[in-house]
Amino acid sequence: MSSVQPLYLGFDIGASSVKWGYGNCKQGLLSFASIAILQRDLAGLRAIFHNVIEQVDKSVGLYNIHGIGIGTPGTIDLASGKIQGVNPHLAFWSDLSPTILIPTGINKPVFYDNDANLMCLGESTLWEAADHILGITVGSGIGSGFVSGKKVYRGAHGYALELGHITMVESGVMCNCGRAGCLEAYSSVDGIKRRALSLGRYPDAIGWNLQDILNNALHDSELEGFIAEGERLLAMALMHATMILDPQLIILGGGGMDGGLYDAQRIDQMLQNALPKVNKGQTRVQRAKAGNRAGVLGALTLAERNLS
Numbered sequence: 001m002s003s004v005q006p007l008y009l010g011f012d013i014g015a016s017s018v019k020w021g022y023g024n025c026k027q028g029l030l031s032f033a034s035i036a037i038l039q040r041d042l043a044g045l046r047a048i049f050h051n052v053i054e055q056v057d058k059s060v061g062l063y064n065i066h067g068i069g070i071g072t073p074g075t076i077d078l079a080s081g082k083i084q085g086v087n088p089h090l091a092f093w094s095d096l097s098p099t100i101l102i103p104t105g106i107n108k109p110v111f112y113d114n115d116a117n118l119m120c121l122g123e124s125t126l127w128e129a130a131d132h133i134l135g136i137t138v139g140s141g142i143g144s145g146f147v148s149g150k151k152v153y154r155g156a157h158g159y160a161l162e163l164g165h166i167t168m169v170e171s172g173v174m175c176n177c178g179r180a181g182c183l184e185a186y187s188s189v190d191g192i193k194r195r196a197l198s199l200g201r202y203p204d205a206i207g208w209n210l211q212d213i214l215n216n217a218l219h220d221s222e223l224e225g226f227i228a229e230g231e232r233l234l235a236m237a238l239m240h241a242t243m244i245l246d247p248q249l250i251i252l253g254g255g256g257m258d259g260g261l262y263d264a265q266r267i268d269q270m271l272q273n274a275l276p277k278v279n280k281g282q283t284r285v286q287r288a289k290a291g292n293r294a295g296v297l298g299a300l301t302l303a304e305r306n307l308s
C-alpha cells in the first residue's frame with residue numbers, strides 16, 4: 001500500500017453512534033470504527049469528534065488528511081447550510097452547521113450532507129457500472145438519496161429525495177413529521193414499533209430493538225402483517241420513485257436491511273411486477289454492499305470529490 005495517496009476523514013452521525021474512518025476513493029476505507037453516543041448533547045458529540053481527530057493524528061498524521069466529510073441526520077438547507085428538522089433521538093442536533101463539531105485550529109476543508117445522501121454516494125463508488133443510483137436506508141426512519149453523474153441530487157433548496165415522507169396511505173397512520181400516511185410511518189423500524197404499540201398488548205414496544213420485532217412477529221400475525229405491509233409499501237414507493245428518476249440501481253441499506261426486516265430480492269420482484277412493461281428489468285433492487293460503512297465512505301468521497 002502506498003502512503004502517498006491523499007487521505008480523507010469521514011464521519012457518519014447516527015441516532016446512537018458516530019461511525020468514522022479514513023481512506024480515499026481509490027483505496028476505499030482504510031480504517032473504520034463506531035463510537036456510541038453516551039452523552040446526548042453538543043458537548044458529547046464534540047468530544048467524540050475531538051477524540052477521533054486526536055487518534056487519527058497519532059495513527060496517520062493529521063497532515064495526511066486533506067479534507068473532512070460529515071454525514072448527518074436531517075436535511076441540510078442549501079441557503080443557510082444548517083440542519084433542518086429534529087431527530088427524536090438527537091433533539092439538540094438542529095438549526096446548526098455540522099462544522100461546529102470540528103475543533104478550532106484544525107485547518108481542514110469540511111463538507112457535509114444528509115446521511116442517506118452520503119450512504120448513496122458511498123455505495124455509488126462500489127457499483128461502477130451504474131451512474132443513476134437511488135439509495136434507501138431503512139432504520140429508525142426512512143432515508144433516501146439519488147446520485148447521478150457522480151453527484152448527489154439536492155433539488156432547488158436541498159430538500160430533494162424525502163421519500164420517507166411521501167404519502168402512501170391517504171388519512172393513514174400518523175408520522176413523526178405530523179402528517180398522516182407517510183412511507184416512514186409504515187416502513188421504518190420506529191414506524192413498525194409504534195404500530196406494535198397501537199395493538200395494546202406490547203406496552204414496551206417503543207423500547208424494542210429490531211430482533212424483538214422479528215421475534216414477536218413469529219407468533220403474532222397482526223405484527224407480521226405490519227412488517228409485510230411495510231415491505232409492500234416500500235416496494236410501491238420505489239415504483240413511484242423509478243417512474244420519476246429512472247435509476248439503474250436501487251440500493252437498500254440501513255439497520256433494518258442489515259437485520260433482516262425486509263428482503264431485497266422480494267422487493268425487487270414486487271417492483272418488477274408493479275412497473276410498466278417498458279421499465280421492467282431496467283431498474284434493479286440490490287442490498288447495500290458496504291453495509292453500515294457506506295455513510296463513512298460517502299462522507300470521505302464527498303470531501304475528496306469537492307477537493308479534486
Ligand SMILES: [Zn+2]
Binds near residue numbers: 175177178179182185
Ligand atoms: Zn412523515
